[in-house]
Amino acid sequence: MTVEFMTVRGIVYAVQGASLSLKQGEVLGIVGESGCGKSVMVKSILRLHREKHTRYGGQILIEGRDVLRLTQKEMGIVRGTDAGMVFQDPMISLNPIIKIGEQIAETLRIRKSMSKRLAYDESLRLLRQVGITPPEDRYLQYPFELSGGMLQRVMIAMAIALRPKILIADEATTALDVTIQAEILALLKRLRAERGMSLIVVTHDFGVVAEMCDSVCVMYAGEIVESGSVERIFASPAHPYTKALIDSVPRPGTHGDKLSSIPGMPPDLLSVHTGCAFYPRCSVAEKCCETERPELHSAGGAHIVRCERPIWKK
Numbered sequence: 001m002t003v004e005f006m007t008v009r010g011i012v013y014a015v016q017g018a019s020l021s022l023k024q025g026e027v028l029g030i031v032g033e034s035g036c037g038k039s040v041m042v043k044s045i046l047r048l049h050r051e052k053h054t055r056y057g058g059q060i061l062i063e064g065r066d067v068l069r070l071t072q073k074e075m076g077i078v079r080g081t082d083a084g085m086v087f088q089d090p091m092i093s094l095n096p097i098i099k100i101g102e103q104i105a106e107t108l109r110i111r112k113s114m115s116k117r118l119a120y121d122e123s124l125r126l127l128r129q130v131g132i133t134p135p136e137d138r139y140l141q142y143p144f145e146l147s148g149g150m151l152q153r154v155m156i157a158m159a160i161a162l163r164p165k166i167l168i169a170d171e172a173t174t175a176l177d178v179t180i181q182a183e184i185l186a187l188l189k190r191l192r193a194e195r196g197m198s199l200i201v202v203t204h205d206f207g208v209v210a211e212m213c214d215s216v217c218v219m220y221a222g223e224i225v226e227s228g229s230v231e232r233i234f235a236s237p238a239h240p241y242t243k244a245l246i247d248s249v250p251r252p253g254t255h256g257d258k259l260s261s262i263p264g265m266p267p268d269l270l271s272v273h274t275g276c277a278f279y280p281r282c283s284v285a286e287k288c289c290e291t292e293r294p295e296l297h298s299a300g301g302a303h304i305v306r307c308e309r310p311i312w313k314k
Helices: 038-045 072-081 100-112 116-129 148-160 178-195 206-212 230-235 240-247
Strands: 002-007 010-016 027-031 054-057 083-086 166-170 198-203 215-220 223-229 296-298 304-306
Touching: 002 038, 010 038, 027 038, 027 206, 038 083, 038 166, 038 198, 072 083, 072 100, 083 148, 100 116, 100 148, 116 148, 148 178, 166 178, 178 198, 178 206, 198 206, 206 230, 215 230, 215 240, 223 230, 223 240
Parallel strands: 027 198, 027 215, 083 166, 166 198
Antiparallel strands: 002 010, 002 054, 215 223, 223 304, 296 304
């Protein structure tokens, strides 16, 4: 997949040849720093960008059907039934002047042609399923009357209302404290098991990846630089960026020790980089990395890395 945005400053090459696959019932993590293209990539699955200013390339296949070839009317059916999305900030996603229950019921009435009574009953069931009680009272409340964790539960209820095959959680726990974050992650795991959904978890937190995911893709500068099973990536990271991200996670018992960090900043995506995008920040880079564009290589089995001189060869 490629995704490019037409802006007043020029073309932003937001996603550059990223490939991933998702099996039924699998939990896939997409991890990387802010601005690396994670959210752009997953929003492209549902074509949520302004199409007038967006240029897509490649294919986005859901059960063999290419999303990029569908009409807007057909995309309206895909959204919610094939894939649902939970966004980072529910206060922006929810209408502040409509009661939360009515926002869920509206989706059911429009998309499933339910009567008001059936939509009301189903909305209560969904609120109860995501742990919002008592649902009859919460149904009548406005978004500003609920906490951040409760609002995120409402967003999950809306996302699963049409029983999607794929649920995308785009930084869904980032703004929450650790206790509420753990509750939301546990809820997503339970819903995945109960409904047999596939799950895509977008995060910058390797702790969330370790807790939730079966496999993981590491993104940098619009590219997937490493992918594989969570166990393999944690045990034997092959790309210097992946290792740097894992090393930067604080460890228990490191009180007083200096935390590891990655120097520099991600590159500007207004231009296509010629060599390795991570070259200026890489601690093991060689001169040739500045001009050689790395290809994807196998690091054993399903473990893939975009590096000409991966860590295990150094």
